Amino acid sequence: MVKKIIIGSDHGGFNLKRHLVEFLKGQGVDVVDEGPESAESCDYPVFAAKVAQKVSREGCLGILICGTGQGMAMTANRFEGVRAAVCTNEFMARMARAHNDANVLCLGERVIGIGTAEGVVQAYLETEFEGDRHKRRIDLIETVGK
Numbered sequence: 659m660v661k662k663i664i665i666g667s668d669h670g671g672f673n674l675k676r677h678l679v680e681f682l683k684g685q686g687v688d689v690v691d692e693g694p695e696s697a698e699s700c701d702y703p704v705f706a707a708k709v710a711q712k713v714s715r716e717g718c719l720g721i722l723i724c725g726t727g728q729g730m731a732m733t734a735n736r737f738e739g740v741r742a743a744v745c746t747n748e749f750m751a752r753m754a755r756a757h758n759d760a761n762v763l764c765l766g767e768r769v770i771g772i773g774t775a776e777g778v779v780q781a782y783l784e785t786e787f788e789g790d791r792h793k794r795r796i797d798l799i800e801t802v803g804k
């Protein structure tokens with residue numbers, strides 16, 4: 659089970675972030691909230707970068723939330739070693755961990771409800787990377803575009 663999560667959002671994901679911080683704490687997870695501190699309009703790349711940088715440097719897991727999850731994933735995936743995945747259901751979250759070793763979960767507050775989001779986060783926390791052939795494939799992600 660995951661011990662620590664770095665979390666961040668923009669204004670579009672602020673309410674879901676607030677909810678998930680408490681949900682994660684309730685699961686015994688140490689949560690580092692990279693902001694924002696209010697639902698005032700802000701730019702998602704700023705907060706995606708704060709989380710992705712820590713995930714890249716510390717090798718921990720992160721969660722990013724915006725309106726759709728897409729802008730967060732696009733930004734986070736620019737950081738070395740970061741594999742950010744937008745997940746809208748538990749199956750996607752389980753596969754993103756088991757097959758893709760996703761280390762940043764991206765959620766869209768305007769896409770999924772709170773109950774689904776909790777299930778997606780739970781699946782993300784519980785699922786281990788399977789390694790083996792999937793390790794070869796995620797290593798290829800790093801080289802194919804170079």
Ligand code: RB5
Nearest residue numbers: 670724725726728729730
């Ligand atoms: C903000 O309106 C919205 O564009 C943002 O939260 C996100 O959905 C971008 O991907």
